[in-house]
Amino acid sequence: MIVLASRSDWSVLTPLLVQSVAQTLEMVVVTLLIGGFLGLVLGVVLYGTRPGNLFENAVVYRVLDIIVNIIRPIPFIIFLAAMQPLTIKVVGTSIGTTAAIFPMVVMCTVATSRLVEQNLVPVDPGIIEAARSMGASKFTIVRTVLIPEALAPLILAYAFLFISVLDMSAMAGYIGGGGLGNFAIAYGYQKFDQTVTWTAVIIMIILVQVVQGIANSVAKHLLKR
Template sequence: MMVTLASRSDWSVLRPLLFQSVAQTLQMVFITLIIGGVLGLVLGVVLYGTRPGNLFENRVVYRVLDFLVNVIRPIPFIIFLAAMQPVTVSVIGTSIGTAAAIFPMCVMCTFATSRLVEQNLVPVDHGMIEAARAMGASTFTIIRTVLIPEALAPLILAYAFLFVGVLDMSAMAGYIGGGGLGNFAIAYGYQKFDQAVTWTAVVIMIVLVQVVQGVANAIAKRLLRR
């Protein structure tokens, strides 16, 4: 008699592990988005502002930051995890666990966010910025009251897109004992040939992405109508 997928999955044991994995994934994703998202916003504004002809043009600073972003952003995250291990140990004290996964996730998220922010600030009408300058507004005031508000809708959509990337990074955190849905799918699904477990993790990730994207679309749509 063949053993079915349903009979192989002991959900009385797996259910608490699944809930724990979801909690770990949400912890990694939201901490990364908060820290990396804020730092990336700052770095993205600096990238935009130091571009030739912009608010505080500085070719040297722009070229250095642009080079760093271009070098770090394309690195596959699993390789970045390994490369960052000595730094992670120095900062966190260990290279294993959820905290050890969050640190390199925040670093990668910062650089990824900075490019998204820069790209969404570039289309902002320079006429509005020059008008604010003519009225005597400071650089910080222009950023706070003109630049960010004008780009807010596309920035929200960019952060929703970023959520998918951070969720993907959290799935790889299982390789260093970071836990989460990725580790749950590999340890209790893939390695035990249990497709029901694997697809449960996949479906939960899909639902998380759909919820975040739906909320972001609704907010962006409302902002664009104003």
């Protein structure tokens, strides 16, 4: 049984909580918009360059596959540290919300690419061949056949990705990125205030439930069409 005993002044903590929620949403939304799009492109390239697919190219596929396999398993907290020199060159600093977003985008791009590739593989090759026989260009097939056919599982994959990015944003506190993770650690865990910690946890759970619920609803609607 968890006993919540607050020792903190919420008149002070509430503005900090609101700021933390805003920082988390900023990190997650920007990361998903940029990393999600770049990952979609990279995932299509990974799928397309596989043997027997639209843009078959063994060399390109092998190189990209190795890069993804190298980056994806790295724990994000270690990835943050490893990316510090590059983050400083690109962003100008290694501290703060903006500095946290850059490595988040890189990791999100890599994770998204694999999710996209895995969800495109099950698409019926017969549908693609039918489109090719009708004279559709490769890029037209990607845009009007491939992605629409895999849209429902892709939406669910992006909902799963949202959870991963939210998890990454919680670790951003280690480099001064702010957000709910930093709020929970700095004002909850380090001050032995479980109410503060669980407030942050509950907000993150609510965010996940809302996004997952929307994704499930949209995917279900698409599958019924």
